[in-house]
Amino acid sequence: MTNKSYVMWNNKGGVGKSTITFHIASVYAEQNPERDVIVIDMCPQANSSSMLLGGGRESETILQEFISKTEPQTIVGYITEATLSGDANINKYITKVDTINSNLSENLYLISGDGNLELIAPLLSERADATPLSAADNPWIKIHSIIKLLTEKRLAEDRPCTFFIDTNPSFAIYTQLAIVGGQELLVPVNADDSSIFAITGLFNLIWGNSVIHPVYGKYTFAEKAKSHNLELPKISYLLGNRFTQKIGAANAFKALSNEAISRMYYEYRTDPNKFENRNTNITSEQDFENSYSVELRDFNSAGVVAANQGIPLSKMDKHTYEVYGQKIQVSKEQRELCKTAIDGLVAKL
C-alpha cells in the first residue's frame, strides 16, 4: 500500500475547508486503522488544528504552546528545518492527537497550523526566487516541494500514511506548497455566487489563464509550474457544502449546485487530465455529477458542538452538550444524518 494525500482548497474563505478536514480526517482514521492519518494544517488561522486539539479555549492555549517553542511544534517548525537543511524530521513537529483529545483515534496525527506562516511567507518567496547556483540547483522547485516530500514520509515502515492538508483561501506561497503536496484536490463550495466564481479563480491560479498576460504572465505560479514540469494535483471531488438543510435540498440551492457542477464540467471537457481518472465514460453533466460531486448537508447544532469540543460525528452520542455555558440540543436523527453524509464522502476516498 502506498501513501495518499488530499488537499482541500478553494480560493474563497468560509466554505468549510477546515470543518470538512476535521470531520473526514477523524472518520477516515477510525475506518482505516492500518494507516497513519496526518492532518497538515497549512492555514495561519489553524482552525482544523483547534478542532483536533479539542476545540474551545483549551485548544488555543495548547496551540500557543506549540507555536512559542524555539523550534515550533507546528508546520512552521517543519518548513524552517526543511528549508535550512533540505529535509526535516517529521517526528519533531507532529502531535499524536489522542494524547490531547480522547475523542480521536490513536492513528490520527497533526502537524499544527501556525500564525507565523504569514511571517515566513516573504522569506520563502525570496528563497524560491533566488538565482540558481548551478545548472542542477533549482530553488523554486526545492521550496515548492517541501510539503510534497513530507507526504512521501511514513511514521512507521510498515504503515502507509494518508495526509489531509487544510489550506488558507489566499494563494500565498504556503498555499502553493500545500496544493503541490496533494495528489488529489477536494474543492468545497457553498450555495452562493462568490464560491462559484472562485472555481474559475482556482483553475486560473493553479493551471493558468488561457490568455497569458504579456508582463505578469511569466511570474505566475502556473507558468513557473509548467516551465519546471511540476506535478499538480488532480481534482477529486467538488464538495457542495451545506447544500442540504433539514428539509432536503431546497430549489434555490439546487440551482446554485447545478451552476457549480456545470462550471466544473466545462473545465472537465476542456481538459479531463486535470481530474482524477475514475475509469468511467463521462458524456453528460449528469455523468460528471455522479462521478465528481458530493453533497454535504448543513450540520446545524451538531456542527457547532463538534467544532467547539473537537468531537467527531461518530462519537457524538449525547442529546445535550454545553457550549460556552449554553445548553445545545442535538437530536439523534440529526447526528445520524450528518454522520451518514461524512461516511459517504470518506467511503469514496
Ligand SMILES: Nc1ncnc2c1ncn2[C@@H]1O[C@H](COP(=O)(O)OP(=O)(O)O)[C@@H](O)[C@H]1O
Ligand atoms: N456543513 C456545515 N454545516 C454547518 N456549519 C458549517 C458547515 N461547514 C462549515 N460550517 C461553518 O461555517 C463556518 C466556516 O467554516 P470553515 O470550515 O471555517 O471554513 P473555511 O475553512 O473554508 O474558511 C464555520 O463557522 C463552520 O462551523
Ligand SMILES: [Mg+2]
Ligand atoms: Mg479554514
